[in-house]
Amino acid sequence: MVAEDLSLPEPDTIRNLCLCGHTGGGKTTIAERLLFAAGEIKRMGDVEHGNTVCDFTDEEQQHHHSLQPAVIHFDHEGHHVNVIDTPGMADFVGHAIACFPAVETVVVVIDAVRGIESETRRLMQVATERNLPRMILINKMDLAEADLEELTNQIREEFGDICLPINMPTPDRQGVIDVFETDSHDPTLFSSAEDAHTRIVEQVIEVDDELTENYLESGPNQLDPGRVHEAFEKALREAHLVPIVYVSAKSGAGVDKLLHVTASLLPSPLEGNPRPFVKGDEPLHTEFDAAKPTIAHVFRVSTDKHIGKLGVFRVHQGVVRNRSELYMDDSKKPLRVGHVMRLQGKEHVETEAIGPGEIGAVSKLDEIHFDGVLHDGATPDNPPHLVSLPLPKPMFGLAIELKNHADETKFSSAIAKLQAEDPCFTLERIGATKQTVMRGLGELHLRVVLEKLKALYDIELDTSQPKIAYRETITMPAEGHHRHKKQTGGAGQFGEVYLRVAPLPDDHESGFEFVNATVGGSIPRQFMPAIEKGIRQVLADGAVAGYPMSGVRVEVYDGKHHDVDSKEIAFITAGKKAFLEAVKKAKPILLEPFVEVAITTPSDFMGDVSGDIATRRGRVNDTEMKGMNCVVKAVAPLGELQSYAPQLRSITSGAGSFSMTYSHDEPAPGDIQQAEMAAFQRHDDD
Numbered sequence: 001m002v003a004e005d006l007s008l009p010e011p012d013t014i015r016n017l018c019l020c021g022h023t024g025g026g027k028t029t030i031a032e033r034l035l036f037a038a039g040e041i042k043r044m045g046d047v048e049h050g051n052t053v054c055d056f057t058d059e060e061q062q063h064h065h066s067l068q069p070a071v072i073h074f075d076h077e078g079h080h081v082n083v084i085d086t087p088g089m090a091d092f093v094g095h096a097i098a099c100f101p102a103v104e105t106v107v108v109v110i111d112a113v114r115g116i117e118s119e120t121r122r123l124m125q126v127a128t129e130r131n132l133p134r135m136i137l138i139n140k141m142d143l144a145e146a147d148l149e150e151l152t153n154q155i156r157e158e159f160g161d162i163c164l165p166i167n168m169p170t171p172d173r174q175g176v177i178d179v180f181e182t183d184s185h186d187p188t189l190f191s192s193a194e195d196a197h198t199r200i201v202e203q204v205i206e207v208d209d210e211l212t213e214n215y216l217e218s219g220p221n222q223l224d225p226g227r228v229h230e231a232f233e234k235a236l237r238e239a240h241l242v243p244i245v246y247v248s249a250k251s252g253a254g255v256d257k258l259l260h261v262t263a264s265l266l267p268s269p270l271e272g273n274p275r276p277f278v279k280g281d282e283p284l285h286t287e288f289d290a291a292k293p294t295i296a297h298v299f300r301v302s303t304d305k306h307i308g309k310l311g312v313f314r315v316h317q318g319v320v321r322n323r324s325e326l327y328m329d330d331s332k333k334p335l336r337v338g339h340v341m342r343l344q345g346k347e348h349v350e351t352e353a354i355g356p357g358e359i360g361a362v363s364k365l366d367e368i369h370f371d372g373v374l375h376d377g378a379t380p381d382n383p384p385h386l387v388s389l390p391l392p393k394p395m396f397g398l399a400i401e402l403k404n405h406a407d408e409t410k411f412s413s414a415i416a417k418l419q420a421e422d423p424c425f426t427l428e429r430i431g432a433t434k435q436t437v438m439r440g441l442g443e444l445h446l447r448v449v450l451e452k453l454k455a456l457y458d459i460e461l462d463t464s465q466p467k468i469a470y471r472e473t474i475t476m477p478a479e480g481h482h483r484h485k486k487q488t489g490g491a492g493q494f495g496e497v498y499l500r501v502a503p504l505p506d507d508h509e510s511g512f513e514f515v516n517a518t519v520g521g522s523i524p525r526q527f528m529p530a531i532e533k534g535i536r537q538v539l540a541d542g543a544v545a546g547y548p549m550s551g552v553r554v555e556v557y558d559g560k561h562h563d564v565d566s567k568e569i570a571f572i573t574a575g576k577k578a579f580l581e582a583v584k585k586a587k588p589i590l591l592e593p594f595v596e597v598a599i600t601t602p603s604d605f606m607g608d609v610s611g612d613i614a615t616r617r618g619r620v621n622d623t624e625m626k627g628m629n630c631v632v633k634a635v636a637p638l639g640e641l642q643s644y645a646p647q648l649r650s651i652t653s654g655a656g657s658f659s660m661t662y663s664h665d666e667p668a669p670g671d672i673q674q675a676e677m678a679a680f681q682r683h684d685d686d
């Protein structure tokens with residue numbers, strides 16, 4: 001009833017897909033082509049001219065790349081289709097992954113000439129981990145140099161035999177022939193339509209025992225088409241099938257079939273895998289029913305030049321209505337939802353409501369934030385929540401300082417906005433190095449942040465390479481002692497502590513253990529927290545080089561107190577100094593962070609890339625050949641990779657890319673340790 005009042009699309013007619021994949025594959029051009037084919041735009045823009053629907057920000061038009069997700073929608077064959085065009089560059093891949101909870105199907109776009117690339121692998125894997133049906137779209141089939149047969153084989157080799165063409169390119173590359181719904185005998189560019197048909201039908205029916213039996217008994221022509229269709233959805237849901245389609249966004253070849261596959265075969269919200277919502281500790285099963293309470297997940301927040309903050313959400317249950325009141329997570333006060341809209345790139349079309357299964361946006365709600373849930377009951381203790389899935393951890397850092405210190409307040413509010421928009425961007429003050437450090441996924445990521453700060457907020461920053469965040473630890477057991485005695489006028493201060501320190505194993509959970517091993521009340525129990533506090537101050541500020549210390553077990557085994565003069569402050573000082581003495585005898589060292597890096601490069605540059613990694617104190621563990629490319633996997637110190645992006649570009653003529661994640665800590669080189677400790681000593685003596 002409600003749905004009819006508001007003329008919302010029925011959930012079974014909705015299709016939500018996310019276009020993702022390595023940069024340059026043509027995602028934005030595909031989105032443009034789909035809008036054109038569906039009659040939403042009269043002329044196709046292109047990325048080079050910066051006039052596409054999806055790459056609408058100044059920064060995107062300047063860089064000729066998508067830097068943030070854009071949502072578009074259109075109707076086709078009676079279906080309402082939402083498509084999210086995501087950025088493919090490794091620096092912005094967090095934005096792409098953040099959109100996954102909003103869709104039923106992840107469409108991984110592969111460039112027909114460049115083939116499988118690093119982000120292709122990463123996105124295929126993340127979609128699998130998140131239990132999302134996948135489709136592979138091979139784009140640029142128009143290019144004569146594209147070996148479509150070889151690429152199809154490589155895809156099957158790398159991602160498994162579950163990857164099967166659902167249509168086949170014609171010999172002239174001007175179109176495609178459906179091979180799933182029809183048993184065509186038309187000529188194809190490679191293999192044959194008959195073979196492709198048999199293979200995909202046999203793969204699909206494997207998920208349905210009865211269909212398989214019928215097939216074995218009476219052959220393919222006796223299968224009930226409705227059941228085969230159901231089996232297709234099941235095969236997608238169970239990751240038993242990843243259909244491959246061939247398209248040229250440029251010439252339009254294969255686009256009609258892509259639209260048909262989207263409307264008739266890809267899962268609707270009702271057919272997709274359910275998203276993992278919870279309420280408290282209980283799983284929450286959402287239903288795509290307009291009459292049920294609202295549950296909408298905010299998967300993106302952006303700032304629009306004209307309308308301010310925009311929250312983009314996917315409705316998982318109920319309806320988000322204009323002029324209604326909704327709650328955000330555990331808020332106690334309702335939010336007034338004033339402007340509900342559908343998005344078409346930068347265009348916002350105001351609408352009465354966004355129904356179950358759909359994607360929409362709200363503006364002018366300051367409280368809205370990334371990964372939050374809009375719902376319609378005040379349940380501050382027990383709000384519905386979507387189980388958050390990990391996004392890439394930002395490791396690339398830049399130390400920053402304001403050019404103009406009067407911008408301080410403006411800067412904090414601008415940073416808060418940028419952080420709300422970008423889940424992979426952080427800003428932290430590092431006590432050990434006394435620096436403020438921005439972190440992102442790569443050099444370009446942070447460059448775009450700096451551009452935005454300048455363009456939108458008129459803030460300029462000086463940047464430098466961040467100092468490395470070393471860590472202190474000890475390497476052998478030792479003992480320390482301190483007697484703190486002070487007599488100033490009236491009451492004095494007295495506390496005496498004997499303690500032992502010992503290294504903890506690397507994988508110790510918190511990296512610190514404090515044990516009271518005193519006997520006979522030499523130090524009354526109530527002073528133990530004071531001793532621990534003194535030790536923790538040293539752990540935070542560093543003992544030998546000014547970096548945080550961890551990996552230490554401390555055992556206080558003896559001491560003395562004084563009935564009148566023993567106070568908390570006396571034991572804080574005694575604990576601190578006894579610990580410092582012990583640490584200095586326990587062969588302290590500095591550890592530095594190591595990262596695992598995966599570098600994708602054309603094979604010609606493999607030797608140069610590996611050689612360069614060795615000069616950065618890195619170790620190559622593995623090299624894998626993938627067609628014309630290879631992936632070099634290595635472990636290297638983070639500090640040596642701080643300016644790796646431009647370096648790799650110059651070694652590989654711009655074709656190399658890399659990603660990195662934290663691995664472990666290792667002792668820093670001896671000369672660095674000595675220099676850091678000497679510098680700290682001087683500073684400490686001042």
Ligand SMILES: Nc1nc2c(ncn2[C@@H]2O[C@H](COP(=O)(O)OP(=O)(O)OP(=O)(O)O)[C@@H](O)[C@H]2O)c(=O)[nH]1
Nearest residue numbers: 023024025026027028029065066088140248249250
């Ligand atoms: N020949 C040919 N070129 C294409 C096709 N599709 C896209 N291109 C070109 O490929 C380049 C990259 O296209 P985009 O649409 O920006 O690629 P993208 O995947 O959105 O890239 P990112 O936003 O960086 O992730 C542009 O120069 C397009 O004109 C195609 O089907 N054939």
Ligand SMILES: [Mg+2]
Nearest residue numbers: 027028065066
């Ligand atoms: Mg793009």
